[in-house]
Amino acid sequence: MTTPTDNASRWGKIPAWWLDHPDLDADGFAILAALATFADENGVCWPSQSTLAAKLKRSRPTINRILQRLGDIGLVSIEHRRGRDGSRLSCLYRLRIAQNEAAAAQPEMRPVPDGDRDDSPANAPCPTPSQKQLHSEQIPDSHASGGRRPLRDVPADWMPTPDDLAWARNHFSSVDLGRHVEGFVLRCQAHGYRYRDISAAWRAWLTQDAAAGKTQPVKSAVTVGSMTTNAPTNAGHARQSVAEQRVNAWMAVAARLKDAQGTPSTVHPRF
DNA sequence: TCCACTCCTAGCGACGCGCT
């Protein structure tokens, strides 16, 4: 446990994009913020659930449940730890700091030694001195204009827009988008998820799944620019899902539009 | 628009597990 003096010298790094995450609520954000105050520059920490519960004035089961949720949506990875003697230690939490953080793109995320590092003062990670706001320019909130949109169910035949597909191809060229769209729709229907902006939600899911390594690579090259798609007539893809076929069709349309407009392929969406 | 009812969810206590 930390003393007030330690708390005064300890602080955390909170990425602004967390606020825009479609599945992150106030409770989840509070825990992320609390974890951030314990985390090192790589977002790694291991305070006990009891400590978090005490800090946030909530019961430990509540903290546990919210942590599970954060793990489910990919903002935190939870690893159970054992001491040298086999005793059970507090869980290790890896905060997802970067928005497009892919598992393979985190070489700086080195494994944590097995020492009994916890939230005690001596082990509280020391924040780097370079965590000042480098970009003071405020980005206008896209939700501020036009009012608050109503929540919508994700229909069974929902498909990403050509812009969504172009964005996905630019950011995750190796991901099987058709399969991911199908999984996204099924997941939303299974859990009853509703969104104000389904496209933004899908992009967020894609980003999370790619970071968590839950996406499947394309079975063969799909080059939007050259209009090459997984044709259903291909014997190797005879079992191509309806969603995949729809996505491929959409990608073909997107490519046509792109070619027609002669615009650069780079898309810069924001969450 | 107001009221009553129903349903869902968050929060919590209690208990159990595995280990020293």
Place this chain on the structure above:
DNA sequence: AGCGCGTCGCTAGGAGTGGA
């Protein structure tokens, strides 16, 4: 006994819905 965590079941409050 103590520690850290998972899970079950209960309760209270809020949201949603339908009728007057």
